[in-house]
């Protein structure tokens with residue numbers, strides 16, 4: 001505890017709350033997060049895994065790697081042992097190695113050099129080590145956990161939800177993560193209740209009188225950092241609830257935690273807000289100065305989908321109804337219905353969520369599936385007619401969307417008035433490229449494949465190819481800059497090991513000087529980049545690596561943590577006061593003493 005005293009002296013001019021949050025952060029999060037323990041599963045498993053550190057359900061592939069000493073730790077090799085609250089799979093960013101495909105893993109490995117494999121593993125370890133050590137703060141007595149996006153000190157609901165989901169499959173190894181994740185879920189619920197239209201929130205409440213006129217006019221202040229209405233923000237939070245409830249391990253009593261008025265009310269408020277925004281033009285009070293028509297945005301007409309002011313990039317929508325965002329929202333609502341059945345059992349909430357999900361789905365099928373002009377073919381340009389916008393084609397559109405007729409693709413945005421944006425995809429997620437990852441089971445795979453090849457070609461107005469990199473760029477960043485988020489999504493949606501390996505090679509080129517992922521890199525000089533610290537991108541690199549190779553990056557992150565401890569304590573030669581051994585597992589054991597309600 002000597003260094004706690006030193007920290008206190010350094011911080012004595014700071015407010016007590018800051019000291020406290022830093023202290024908890026340093027001593028609970030940073031110090032303990034990656035303690036790897038071979039007693040991991042003792043308190044919940046029944047017998048056999050206790051005596052056998054290699055679980056019987058572990059695949060031969062992971063067994064072989066463990067035997068080779070490659071640091072393999074299956075995160076979910078034992079998923080069948082402990083039922084989750086939902087009994088269903090979480091989203092891919094909460095799945096760890098669950099669902100990784102062994103034959104693809106071996107083929108991708110074969111397409112990489114030993115040096116590239118080693119570099120990738122080290123990169124994954126660094127990325128996993130990042131969020132939890134640099135961007136998470138436990139506040140108060142732990143009821144609130146703030147997750148910063150990286151170099152911007154505010155919390156985005158979307159980024160924070162993915163950053164936290166990444167650690168869910170590590171709960172069995174690191175039970176001390178449980179209160180951190182629960183605190184993050186509660187904090188997002190509180191933020192949503194404070195303003196369901198906002199997309200990012202501040203760590204500290206901002207007094208109104210400290211705000212300039214412009215900031216007040218665009219709705220900032222209080223907890224709100226930016227008030228860009230983006231439907232996917234709330235959907236990420238709903239899916240975080242799902243991921244939490246779907247993480248194997250009844251140990252964590254997910255229903256007991258989720259069954260709070262704070263969480264129920266935030267979900268209900270989101271549902272109300274989204275229902276209002278189906279009829280944005282007539283019913284919504286939302287205005288934002290950056291949008292045309294005195295902040296209302298471009299004209300739109302009811303489609304069943306939910307209107308957004310802004311894309312997941314925070315750039316303004318061209319047309320109000322973004323197709324992949326609505327797929328993500330519809331999937332999150334179907335999951336909300338299932339969670340409601342198990343947790344809150346609120347009939348009004350369940351019925352409203354089911355109705356909204358169905359209306360969105362009908363809207364996607366009627367307006368979101370568009371035809372390429374016959375002469376355009378696969379590489380064709382724009383000007384696709386929305387199949388459902390003209391009332392005369394409504395019946396044919398629903399059949400074409402379900403059967404995926406040869407010339408249909410998914411549009412990126414539509415307005416319900418005939419406006420269609422189909423020659424573009426943004427690299428932020430949800431995107432057209434990411435459709436199979438969005439938890440929306442109703443998409444048509446053939447239509448998706450046509451959309452995917454078109455997005456990964458010059459038919460996408462923001463697809464860039466250079467000497468070193470090629471991929472998806474965004475109006476949010478300069479021309480010829482491509483995003484690692486889209487590289488990871490392209491890999492996660494590909495069954496072609498050659499494509500996956502090629503993307504990994506590019507990602508190695510995108511590390512910049514700090515050995516992490518970033519927002520975007522120049523296709524000719526990848527060391528030219530935007531946003532040096534971008535935790536969502538770091539998180540997605542971990543997802544792509546673990547899902548591809550079926551191998552956990554936890555041991556590498558743990559090695560980094562231990563290096564950090566060693567560096568910090570290098571000058572301190574004191575042995576523990578009781579003369580006993582060092583207790584690296586101290587806090588994990590403390591956690592195990594907390595009663596877990598069955």
Ligand SMILES: *[C@@H]1O[C@H](CO)[C@@H](O)[C@H](O)[C@H]1NC(C)=O
Pocket residue numbers: 255256259342343344
């Ligand atoms: C949720 O809480 C309410 C009120 O405390 C309780 O009646 C209900 O049984 C709880 N539901 C579950 C699934 O635990």
Ligand SMILES: *[C@@H]1O[C@H](CO)[C@@H](O)[C@H](O)[C@H]1NC(C)=O
Pocket residue numbers: 301302416417
């Ligand atoms: C708007 O949608 C309604 C149906 O919801 C339709 O009757 C009407 O024709 C549409 N308006 C325009 C301008 O497309």
Ligand SMILES: *[C@@H]1O[C@H](CO)[C@@H](O)[C@H](O)[C@H]1NC(C)=O
Pocket residue numbers: 101102103104495
């Ligand atoms: C793994 O991927 C290959 C290639 O796509 C596929 O044929 C195979 O069915 C997959 N295996 C599993 C277990 O999903």
